[in-house]
Amino acid sequence: MSSRIFAVTPQDALPTFARLYSCTEPDFAGMVDQMTAAWLVRDKAGEVLGALGLRPSPSHGAEVMGGAFPGSAQQQAAIMLLQAALDAQPQLYAYAEADFLLAAALQAAGLRVFSAYTRMSGPLPTQSANVPDGFSIVALSKVTRLDDRMAAQLTYADRIGHTLFTAKDVASGAGGCDDTLSRLAYDASRLPAGICRAWLEGEQVSFSTPGVRLGVRETGLRQALILSVCEAARAAGATQLTLQAWGDTPEERADDLALGLDIEKEHPIYVSGS
Missing domain, CATH: 3.40.630.30 (Gcn5-related N-acetyltransferase (GNAT))
Incomplete structure (x- = not known):
């Protein structure tokens, strides 16, 4: 496999989350403080392809935060991240994002549409x-x-x-x-x-x-x-x-x-x- 996944602390993944959400690290730091687990995916050259973190939910396990950067490896990286998250917490929910967490990846990982943010x-x-x-x-x-x-x-x-x-x-x-x-x-x-x-x-x-x-x-x-x-x-x-x-x-x-x-x-x- 050309990409590898690593369990990291949410704080270690903060720079990647900030890039994914197009914000500064201080702007996203509050979200990271709420996370209980995080992962990074790197390609064989060591470049970070994406990050995912879990934020506890009162009703359904945890919310998925993050995803994978656009590119040819985006879908594979997102699925790897989701599979790692599911191994840690079988009950997840996630928002489909056009830029970094595509519906196709969520479906491939076994998630289904439940509702929506509007x-x-x-x-x-x-x-x-x-x-x-x-x-x-x-x-x-x-x-x-x-x-x-x-x-x-x-x-x-x-x-x-x-x-x-x-x-x-x-x-x-x-x-x-x-x-x-x-x-x-x-x-x-x-x-x-x-x-x-x-x-x-x-x-x-x-x-x-x-x-x-x-x-x-x-x-x-x-x-x-x-x-x-x-x-x-x-x-x-x-x-x-x-x-x-x-x-x-x-x-x-x-x-x-x-x-x-x-x-x-x-x-x-x-x-x-x-």
């Missing part, structure tokens, strides 16, 4: 939020209990495409989140049932589709959270919406498209195992 955009919806009976929705800025914020964020935990988080990630204003626009939902027992965190830049509001607790996802609470954030954003001067989704169902995607949004980016999510 980014939709369009005019800010103007419909009023219809909050289901027994639930209440409040501005995240009014939620001071860390336990409530953590419990609300956990509503994403069973969805493939979402990663582990810490208390720092849900703190007020984390990542530039606008807590006055963001919303948290409570059920009749005052237990967190859902969350939607938003960012505002000029007239553009952006957020991920809400997390909603398993067992109450058929209540309409998801759309109520979306429209509640939109109402707050409109009052703050927003006119345009960017909506991102990781691992949502086809039915949820159809509901989002019905709000007048268009898909501008889509990356299939592939999974291994059952």
Whole structure:
């Protein structure tokens, strides 16, 4: 075999990850800190053909990060990396990437399409939020209990495409989140049932589709959270919406498209195992 694979520390693979993702090493360092394993593939001359790392997932083993550089050896290198990763962790998910992790390589390694990452955009919806009976929705800025914020964020935990988080990630204003626009939902027992965190830049509001607790996802609470954030954003001067989704169902995607949004980016999510 003309190429060889090597298990390395994620930190050792950082320069290669930065090249794959076209970013600086400091920009990608936070991702590397979350990885539990990594591999490099080199050709017979010692040139690095690609790198792959595993980031733990709360719902499906680990997320695959990285891939192989374009070229004649790209497919073989990507498959070698994926096979090594599967030996270490049979349950994986990965995003098909046109530049460095092609769908053909994922399929050859035995992964199958499960869902997708999508980014939709369009005019800010103007419909009023219809909050289901027994639930209440409040501005995240009014939620001071860390336990409530953590419990609300956990509503994403069973969805493939979402990663582990810490208390720092849900703190007020984390990542530039606008807590006055963001919303948290409570059920009749005052237990967190859902969350939607938003960012505002000029007239553009952006957020991920809400997390909603398993067992109450058929209540309409998801759309109520979306429209509640939109109402707050409109009052703050927003006119345009960017909506991102990781691992949502086809039915949820159809509901989002019905709000007048268009898909501008889509990356299939592939999974291994059952």
